[in-house]
Amino acid sequence: MKTLLHSAIAAVLLTVSGITGAAETSPAVQVFTCNFKEGVTMGHFWDRADRFRRAMSEIQSPGLDTVDVFALMPFRSSANVDLLWLVASPNLNAMGQGLTDYYASEAGRGADAAFAEITDCTSGIALIENVHQAPEAEINAADREADGTFEVFGCNLLPGKDSDDLDSAVEFWQKQVAKIDSDALDQYGAWLWRPFRASSQFDFIWFGASPDLVTSMQGATDYYTSSAGQAADERFASMSKCSSGLWTGYAIHRRNADTL
8 A cells, every 4th residue: 555654644643632631732743954964875864764663663662652753855945954854742741751761772872873973953842733634544664665745834923923823824724725626635734833842943834745746736736726725825925934845755663553
């Protein structure tokens, strides 16, 4: 079955209530923004990714059992970034437990040191909300095949605008997209990221996912050629300024299905 990375993200973000009955935060993601050191190849990266996969399978941790990990590589982007490494948790408590267990283990520390040999990274944490649900599909996080195409918008609020304006724009976008008859947009997942602990240059990030490049481009065509899509875009332009990029995504690790 074709693997869909965006469905993996949808699953971890939409099944939080099944993971814990206590009051918790919304889902959270650790974001590592990385550049490869001189001379590093994709072979070096995949060696480290495979070592990380082995480490995750060795570490016994309730926190890590609920984690999904993804790597994004730039396809078309103005950002001077070689790699986005994303670690998604169902809430901050699960993230804290997972981090504690990971760094307490020899396998985790070793995998981390191996990545430090080939990358220079900055990191932060964002809280996430799903704004457009993508269909679920089986995910294979054990291979090296691309699993999705992603658009990432880094945005800042315009002077005089605040989070209420952002919430209003998101709600308006949802209503407008619902009017567009598009099979490609039906397969589009979207999430709003709000920085929680980070030296982020952005007030918010819009993270969109499609199963592949063809679907992504068809969805963009259907959106931008429709009056509903244009109206939604104009609403965002009236309250924020964004830069964007297109990325290829790879599933690195999938949460333990038994935790759901």
